[in-house]
Amino acid sequence: MFPSIVLVEDQPIAREMILELLDGHVRVVAVAEGPHDAIEAVRVHRPTGALIDVNLGSTNGFHLAKELSKAFPGLKIVLTSANAEPVYAALASAIPNTLFVAKSDLCGKNLAAFWR
DSSP states (O other): OOOEEEEEOOOHHHHHHHHHHHTTTOEEEEEESSHHHHHHHHHHHOOSEEEEESEETTEEHHHHHHHHHHHSTTOEEEEEESSOOTHHHHHHHTSTTEEEEEGGGOOHHHHHHHHO
């Protein structure tokens, strides 16, 4: 059985590319474009994990990851960005069950292993 995740990505082209990448490796139970939709999707679907873009318009993925981690202990979170700043990995590791993976390094098979 595939792990279930919520994808949080506000850019349509990036969202479609990530969905294609994940196809056959995880079950995307919901797609959210921002933090409010993401929190509601996790509350309703209770997925294994979440894949969250760092840059979400007026907010950032780190803030959302912290909120989700507190509200849903055990949720496994992957933060991602096309702009892989060196500090991102350190910031992600300070959030329970969270890691950072650059968008250029996303691999459906490896992400599925993390979410199992």
